Amino acid sequence: MEEEQVEQIPPPRKGYKFIKYLTVAVMFIVVFFSLGLIGVETTSSQEFCSSCHEMKPQYYTLKASSHSEVDCVSCHIDPGAENYAKAQVNGVVEFYKKQTDTYLAPIKMPTLIPDEACERCHNMKSRAVTASGDIIIPHDKHKTEGIECVQCHSGTSHGEISDRKMTYKSDYGKWNHKLGASVMSDTKYIRPQMDTCMECHKARKVTIECTACHESTMIPDDHKTEKFKAGDHGKIKPSDLETCEKCHSYMSSVEYDLFKQDPTYKKYLNNEETDSSNVTVNAYVKTNTFCKDCHGERPKSHQITSFMTKHGKLSKDTQKCFICHENRITSDAPVTNVQCATCHPSSHKDTWRKKHPIDIAENQKYDKSCLKCHVEKTCTKCHRTDSDHKAKK
Template sequence: MAFWGRKNKETEPESRENRKKTGPIRRLWQKFRAIDWKNPVNRWKLLFVSLIGCIVLFGGGYGVIAFTNSPSFCSSCHEMQPEYSSYTASAHNQISCVQCHIKPGAVNMITHKMKSVKELYYHATGVPKQIVQTEEEAVSNQNCLQCHSKNRLVTASGDLKVNHKGHIEQGIPCITCHAGVVHAKMASRGINTEDVRGEWTKESAEKLMEEKYLRPNMGTCIDCHDKVNNGEKPWKDPAYSVPPNPEEVEKKLEETKTAANGEEKAEAKTEAASEVNTTETLASANDEKTQSIILQAIGKEKKDVKLSMECTTCHKQTEVPKSHKNLDWNNNHGTTAIKKLDTCMECHQDSKWVREIPKEDIISLLKMGNKKVKYTPNVTLAKEQARTNKFCSACHSDRPTSHGNSDQWLTAHANKAKTANQKAECFVCHDFEKPKADSTEAKAATDVYCQYCHRTGFKDDAKN
């Protein structure tokens, strides 16, 4: 007795020649057609086999999806080591990778799995030098709202006043502000490149996951608010919320270099010089813009804008230190800056006022760690900060009120520069000698230097 029952007696037996010519699939099909489907036993057998087939098919498919959804699967590829290590050291290490990186829904899951086949191709043929989240695969608000409520008016720390619901309803992606919550903005910092992937372990990740990169960057808020005040909606461009792809940037640089060869060399050289001038102009304009925002923040510059840039607009608990409220604080804070420069930088460092994130060296970061180095009073360091820090230069670029009229100040400023401390304050804005063109020292706020007038020298050493 065959599994499917007896053959129909009327069916002609196959000859040896026909059996040789017929393939295995066709023979199987012929046997299937020969089954007596009027027999209820055969129909039950078909139902049983179909049920087992579905269990194997769907169960196996679910097993494959479940396995590829696990963080351990992501860590199986060496190029994902930085991402996996930072994930294990983050506050999100209790949820799976796909809960953030795949939109909710079975259709989105299947679609993502089909698109991810290309990742296997890259893994086998050539891993990218740096893993960067693309615009198409950026974490969506749908993912975040699976766990987080949009009805929040203050941050978890209670300091920032942020209307999350209002931002989301405007279509602003969560990652515009919270890009570093899991991976500490490693792509923007340039510390997940091919040559340093081996440096990433669970222990090293704890050193590299600095708090300032996990939390929203104030410069991001400032940049976006400033653009809104100018009538823009920067978040409409998906590229605004994700870091630039380094390979595309490198490709553009190579194209620029190629254009500089051959007959176009002279022309390219002129263009390069023009680009340098343009870059300097843009940098100067950017500094001026940043300083304008800083002056708005501290209430020294008032503008009719949609979003106020003053600190108290967003910060709930921030208070101006009592020492800052002294009437003569603007002219006499130099000594305090030298003694407590580290405290000053908690609010006034440039990194808090700009959106751009500088590139970092992972080896240096691992050696130093994220421990704070104890500051010792340093006049030179304070002077450099006063010259380069945009917050300081916003005021230091203006002539101090203490200098009065030029003709009076020229004959009366000697009494203000007698002691070493007084001279140190002068050298914040002025150089002693004429600065050299190729000097690496921070540029002074003014081009007036001591020897410009005192060409015959001084009675004592003016530097001391």
């Protein structure tokens, strides 16, 4: 039997092999870069950053901010492939630290956000007036003077939670959208505050006149009426005092902390009810020197010749007296040293025990406990304590 002839397949040409290898290489490169781009896209998202337990405070505050749609890398990584590559390598390092629990807490930025990151979206040359309308903020002039964006806008995205000590491990589990919204609702940590402007202007010896930063005269319409000047401003509610503070706090030559209270976020974390300030109008006018400048002057009603004998009947509302005066003599009288007890020691009629505001025993004698309300100098004109009697003997 004749052997069948086997058709010989010619060996592939060199050009064919090259095309084959080139095709495989191109496919590999496409797949590699596709996965790389997907990886970069994934690791650049807010959700990826929030997957780390310790980044939840930053994530939930960002979602409640005006920059909620901006990815983290837009501000935290400089543009360019090299910077992205460095960020990815740093991410691997941080991932290792997370797994080994060797990262530093609380999380805090090692460097400030550069102006270039802000200027990718915001044009400093055209930002002359802020969104509030009345405030004049020439951003171009501030930039010329070397003022960096974060000096005024440090809390825009995260509400300064690191400085507020809200990023400790013990609180990670408490963070959610509700807490993030609560934290970011406290605008004094979010928006530029007048305190920042005033401190900077004073340090740089720049004018602090209202018209330098405000288009209007800043005097509310209700302040311009004669009725308001004559006394209506004293009828404001205590809850309205914080509104007054926005302007009048800068008019006081002495600093005070009447309105200091725990912030909303702290009360939320401790499951406490939030409440408003308990500062009274009387306490305020005795503390703010802007008020004292007027209230420290002797009123016209006090200048009549019969005032000394008739002042008890001049006013039906005796509480008005305590805007300036105290009921008893104190060493730190805020407005005037003339107090009720200066001329009016306690009445010693037969019925004085019944009228005494505090129950006392029938055989109660004068002692140091009386000085909680009474004035020692006045009392000792007639009274002596048992210890005084023994010392005299």
